Amino acid sequence: MPMNQETIWTTLERLGAVQRGHFRDGDEHTDAELGSLDPLSDPVATEALAHELAEIARADTPDVILAMHGWTPLPGILVAFRVGVELGKPIISLSDEEGIVRASRPLYRGTKAALVGEAFSTRDVSLARAHVGQAGASLDGVFALIDDGRAERVQGLVSFAGHRHASATCPMCKEGHPLTEPASGSGAGRN
């Protein structure tokens, strides 16, 4: 049975991938922020989330899964790995070395790729798209556990879109909730 939205949110929160509160994010306020997913703390729950993502990615019928070896490599690689297992497709890991993308294996011309992982910044998506374009392949789908609502065309199990408000119109401020102090080691600044 598919996980419902509420279960997905609470699971992501329990695994550290999402923090709930009342955060300042530039000129905006938000009730959800990226944390850092600890997939090893609960492999079964991580796998359940990856399964949900695989079901969405399946409809895209990719030939190859791209993983992004980014800021926190392990969660993204594990999620991509599990989706690769479920779809029976190979995985190519991309790393961002100061703007130069290195791939674990070549991507062949005409291949249809899907980018899969925990969460992607605008930079991750544009670097992956540029790499795929240079190889003469195509990148149709971008699938993440969390769509941070900034990078375009990301399909997430949950999305932060709609959770951000201009500080002047923030509903949490209107209700008198104080801002949450940022936790050390939070995902702030990943974009």
Ligand SMILES: [Zn+2]
């Ligand atoms: Zn507020």
